[in-house]
Amino acid sequence: MVRQKIEIKKIDSVTARQVTFSKRRRGLFKKAQELSTLCDADIALFVFSSTGKLYDYSSSSMVQLIQRHNQQTQKSKLGQQPSIFRPGSNSHAMLSKQLVEMTIELKQLMGEDLEVLGMDDLMKLEKVVEGGLSPERKKYFRVWMARCDFLTMQESELMEENARLKQPAEKFDFAGDCVFQQGNLAESITNNGFIYCPVDSDTSLKLGYVCCILF
């Protein structure tokens, strides 16, 4: 049959659609590669077929390209004021909720930068702020940090006061005891002060030390 000009609309026949997808997808990826090579451009391309399968191409690191894309497009979001941090609530649920909210905001603010830099302490975080961030981002970051300070300072002040009030501290042997029952928390504690959380039938995860509850 003679080839016809086709209309650009969803192909009805499932098989014809799959064949066309396969052919045109290859064509698209080839064109992307050629453009990248010819013009020294960085390109990221991902395609999900109607069945959900992923095909992707990137001229350099996909992760980096996505970050770069996020940074160039999220500027518009930064004009917003961060939501109000609400101290003074001491319920488990409220504190968890605040942590989740701040997590989301930090994520929105920094994109994926933290992950990439292998950030392992606050000093490095502050370097990021002084370094590559735009003025708006710095301003927003400063606000976020202030609120973060507020949360952590509140906690540390409480702990200091507590420690003061309860001195002198007593030492207990918690080995084998069940320390917490709430939530998903650790049910067992070893005699050298470690807390373990059972994950499944044959593994436990070390959660931390008991020193915090010995004040």
Added chain:
Amino acid sequence: MVRQKIEIKKIDSVTARQVTFSKRRRGLFKKAQELSTLCDADIALFVFSSTGKLYDYSSSSMVQLIQRHNQQTQKSKLGQQPSIFRPGSNSHAMLSKQLVEMTIELKQLMGEDLEVLGMDDLMKLEKVVEGGLSPERKKYFRVWMARCDFLTMQESELMEENARLKQPAEKFDFAGDCVFQQGNLAESITNNGFIYCPVDSDTSLKLGYVCCILF
């Protein structure tokens, strides 16, 4: 001049490269759109020119497509055990560091899901866990939640104890006082109990209420 077959390598002439970039870029975006329409595929494409300018296309929400891509490619990271949470340190810096670390881990775990779901409390977070997550993700999430519980419970217990020890609470008029000096924290407080943080010469941001320090 007669058209020649071209070799796929970087075009030397800057002007020729720019012209080709412009032409082929359009061709590529058109092909991407056509493939998306014809075959009902979701496509995200972004191109950075050699001068750094971004051109992008996505058949549906770019954010969602990037998330979907992240989810399909980050599975391999989830086998790792989360790093140990270290309670018992009460310095400002240590607490900030822990919050940052947990933020990073939550981000790695959930991808961008939280943002998309408009998550606004812990109940919804738990629904996510019960819902679409794979078994590995659920396991990892459970560990993360346990550690999160540990941090928040530690805080809430301290606060409860504190409140008990200091009862009955006194009420003060903090208006105009400087409450905290450390970090980036709020320097001014209004007479209706709000704390403000100066951001620059002409704006302040409301950080929260003073109720937390009235215990």
Added chain:
DNA sequence: TTGACTATTCTTAGTTC
């Protein structure tokens, strides 16, 4: 930079195996 204008090359719809 941005449009046109070809002559060519490239892509692919329709088909067969």
Added chain:
DNA sequence: TGAACTAAGAATAGTCA
């Protein structure tokens, strides 16, 4: 599915405006 074929479109290198 996938590969091969082929003629009809589509894209585009080179050029000029």
